[in-house]
Amino acid sequence: MISVQQLSGGYDGKKVVDDLSFSVEKGKITGIIGPNGSGKTTLMKMINGMLPFQSGEVLIKDKPISSYSAKELARIIAVLPQHAESSFDFTVREVVALGRYPFYKGLLKHSTPHDDEVVQNSMEFTGVEEFADKSILLLSGGERQRVLLAKALAQEPEILLLDEPTNHLDLAYQMKLMDLLKDWVEGCQLTVVAILHDLNIASLYCDQVLLLDKGKMKAIGKPGDIMDSRMLQSVYKTNLSRQEHPQKAKPLIALVPRQQDERKDLSEIVLEATPETMIFRSPFSLKTMSSALIGGGYQWANTFVNRHVNKNYNVDDAQKEFEDYLFSISLNPNDTVGMMTAARLQDAGMVSVEEKGVKLLVASTVGTGNAVDAGRSWERKDQPMPIGTINIWIFMEGKLTDEGFVQAMMTATEAKAGALRDYGIKDPVTGTPATGTSTDSVCIAATQNGEEMRYAGTITPAGKAIGKAVYQTVGTAIENYRKRMLQP
């Protein structure tokens, strides 16, 4: 649809955009990203014919842009500029109707019923019909932006060029606008080129992204290829981190503010214990990875609740019930990791370890009535199981990578299985050594300061410390339980 070939240009003989070549396919959204002053708007102006170029060529539908008259071009390309100020006291409907101007015929240039229908539809699409008879001067920045988009859409263009279209829009309208564009692109084969500052919007909505750096093309490709932390860091000269979107196969870019590593000492974590709950309270947030009912997966938390429930605990929505419980004791589930157990909390095993630069605090509560050998669990029938859960809490000082978290979880699980084996805990159905119970949870909570720890496998310093502490605490909890059972 658009082919940009070795394009260079700028102002007053100076090159702002240098030797760019790329093409834009029909029915796709192309995002142009890059730091301030990298030449995005200048490139856009050359693509829409507003700025003559110094060398190279821009082909629109296979024909040089210079071969189109201004009116012909206006029938193909609509533009939503960055600073579209309106100083005329037009109503919203009048402004949107201006988009139909290239289609008016004859000397009197009257609108037809079709023109009126297109204007009405464009206003409805962008949610501005409620202001139709209001002066554009009385609208907010975001409302005005939507009116100008309606005007551009009223042009029924084949190509829509947008310079920061989500500027001034609140979150809901940013998404609405991009969803709307996506619908138009898919439904009407509209081709969109949009300058975007929001890298996450670019990632979520663009089919292709062009990254400009000081007027040159740094890269072009799918968002997954362009949203690369190192490349973006080198262009934007700022700390960024690539994350995965929780629900879409699209990368997200998170800003990482530069700040001094905060001192975070595990000795500042305080345990409040009652027969009902063990609550670890931390004055700082820890990054957690857990299989817990509350705060499962990755999150940041500063409160860790191991809650004792009755053996007969049975509610339909345990997560909701647990959240309500947390609220009732003035805790916010958003920064809490919460596990439940029918095991007695006073039997917990707890240990602090400081070895070879690894500092840990580990606590385990163990109920084994429900012990299972994971390798043989397929032999079990679907029958109600007696209650019993092993909950393991691992607090550690250090900056764990994602793979480090996963390895820490594996090491903890294997150490737990080792302890159960050595304490003779068996799967009652298969008679083989149990590896855990069917409802166990592990929480790894790391301070994320200091040296990066990439590995926490069984023979790394972190892995050895985790293995030892988990083995010990699970064993202690089993012993405590057995001792209590022997008491008269």
Ligand SMILES: Nc1ncnc2c1ncn2[C@@H]1O[C@H](COP(=O)(O)OP(=O)(O)OP(=O)(O)O)[C@@H](O)[C@H]1O
């Ligand atoms: N009309 C102009 N006359 C002279 N120089 C200009 C003109 N417009 C832009 N420039 C210069 O060209 C360079 C690129 O500007 P451009 O507006 O294309 O960047 P941009 O990537 O769109 O930036 P931003 O993200 O800030 O909108 C800048 O150094 C700018 O000062």
